[in-house]
Structure formats: C-alpha cells, structure tokens
Amino acid sequence: MAEELEPLFSRDFDRESLVTLRREVERRSEEQGLAGLALYRFVVAVNEITTNAVRHGGGHGRLTLWKGDDRLFCEVADRGRGLPSGREWAPPPPATSTTGRGLLLARHGASRLSIRSDGDGTSVLLEITYS
Template structure:
C-alpha cells in the first residue's frame, strides 16, 4: 500500500456481516469528510463489490479501507474461482435481467476501479478522490 495511505478498517466478512460492514464503511467514510451523493455512491459501490464476493466469490471475503489526502481506497478480496473472461468490462444488462449491475454501479461510485481476477480469487480496488 502506498505510504501516504492510513488504514481505517480491515475486516473479514460474509453474508451475515454485510449490513454491519456497510454501516461501518459509511461511518468511517463520513468521518473522513465524505458527504451527500458522493458518500452514498461510494458506500453503494463498496456494498456491490462485497455482495458480489459473497454471491460469486466463495461466500465472503476481506475488506480493507484506507484514507489519504483527499481520497479513500477500498480493496475487497475473495477466494472464489475468479470472474468469467470479460466480466469486468461487461455492458449494462438488459432491463429484464435481475442481475449483472454490481460492477457497473461500483464504477459509478468510484473515481477508479481496478479488478484483478484469477483461479485463486478476485481483488477489486475502488478509489474515490474528493475535495
């Protein structure tokens, strides 16, 4: 991790802890000055990625959150089988599809989103810069 980032939160999660994790991410982000729509979008982005880890990545994962000057960085890792080829570049699913919007929503809530996926799991890094 870059030297200019300070750890805020590091926690394992599963289905039973998703709600409390979302609240903790929101509280920590708010303490760092994130407000309004930017706060809402960032928390939704993190929630989408953690939910994907539970649903598709082996039932849980680990979330780490750091702060830096004017930015928050969140990394979510899981131990699932990895994303299907091209999933991180997927387009908006048809309106009738009940799934497939997680990464899309996450991209809207972050300044940067990086996905690294393989047979040993997936790592998603979301970074938000703000004034």
C-alpha cells in the same frame, strides 16, 4: 499506492455481516470527510462489490479501507474462482434483468475501479476523490 497507507479498518465478512459492514464503511467514510451524494455512491459501490464477493467469490471476503490526501480507497478481496475472462468489462444486462448490475453500479460510485482476478480469487480496488 493504497497499500502504503495505514488502514482505517480491515474486516473479514460473509453474508450475515454485510449490513453491519456497509454501516461501518459509511461511518468511517463520513468520518474522513466524504459526504452527500459522493458518500452515498461510494457506499453503494462498496456494497455491490462485497455482495458480489459473497455471491460469486466463495461466500466471504476481506475489506480494507484507507485514506490518502483527498482520496479514499477500499479493497475487497475474495478467494473465489475469479471472474470469467472479459466479465469485468461486460455490457450491462437488459433493463428487464434483476441481476448483473453490481460492477456497473460500482463503476459509477467510484472515481476509479481496478480489478485483479485469477483462479485464486478476485481483488477489487475502489477509489474516490473528494475535497
């Protein structure tokens, strides 16, 4: 569905551009009417996925943001080795762990999250519905 919509913006990113990218996602999402807690959660979700792309997906990726009716879509794609089998549904790490919560936070911040992953990379599509 999102592939048929005109992108609001699309950017390549790496570790050095994550903060700027997060601000741009927040600004563009807010311009489209996302506000309050929904805006905060969506931006955190996108940030977690872009950070994962940098850490585990080859050091860089591409983010594309779309709007459709009362939904906002964000796709994050990288060219890493892909997720290990079953990792996309792994249980959360122990409470004492300082890592491993990215997908969990992203799932809580989006209305829907889908993952495609193979040896050529990973693509995560986040969707948030709002009024």
